[in-house]
Amino acid sequence: MAKFLAQMIVIGAQVVGRAFTQALRQEFASSNAARKAADSAGTKKAATNSLMGMSLDEAKKVLNIEKLDPEQIQKNYDHLFKVNDKATGGSFYLQSKVFRAKERIDVEISSATGNNNVKQDNIKQDNVKQDSKTK
Numbered sequence: 001m002a003k004f005l006a007q008m009i010v011i012g013a014q015v016v017g018r019a020f021t022q023a024l025r026q027e028f029a030s031s032n033a034a035r036k037a038a039d040s041a042g043t044k045k046a047a048t049n050s051l052m053g054m055s056l057d058e059a060k061k062v063l064n065i066e067k068l069d070p071e072q073i074q075k076n077y078d079h080l081f082k083v084n085d086k087a088t089g090g091s092f093y094l095q096s097k098v099f100r101a102k103e104r105i106d107v108e109i110s111s112a113t114g115n116n117n118v119k120q121d122n123i124k125q126d127n128v129k130q131d132s133k134t135k
Contacts, residue, residue, distance in 0.1 A: 054104045062101035068109055077102045 060066070063076045080098040084090035 054100050056104060056108050059101035059104040059108075062097055063105065065105075068105065068112070070109065073102065073105055 054062075063073060063080065065072055065076060077098060081095060082088075084092075084095035084098060086092045086095065
């Protein structure tokens with residue numbers, strides 16, 4: 001019985017070890033890909049992704065859109081936000097992802113049209129305030 005228990009512990013440790021190393025490899029690959037994307041796409045785009053917490057491609061996937069058509073974006077946003085409402089049994093996490101996706105796309109549209117997005121300016125000001133507090 002003790003030998004069986006010892007074998008189970010060893011096997012469990014091996015499984016956890018493999019999962020940990022695989023997660024670590026994925027994290028290294030992800031950080032390398034992010035670094036390459038920042039180098040190739042430019043610092044401004046990487047900074048916007050960092051501030052908004054979501055890339056434009058991810059936002060498009062969340063809202064299930066191909067191009068930045070404001071009417072389609074609003075239609076998909078309204079539907080997904082309503083479907084994922086916590087009051088109707090939806091997921092607050094998914095609803096917040098939908099909201100953040102729309103927010104990210106709105107920033108992209110406003111920067112493409114030349115309008116300054118007040119929300120993005122506020123985020124930058126908040127980050128500057130936080131940086132000055134930490135110094």
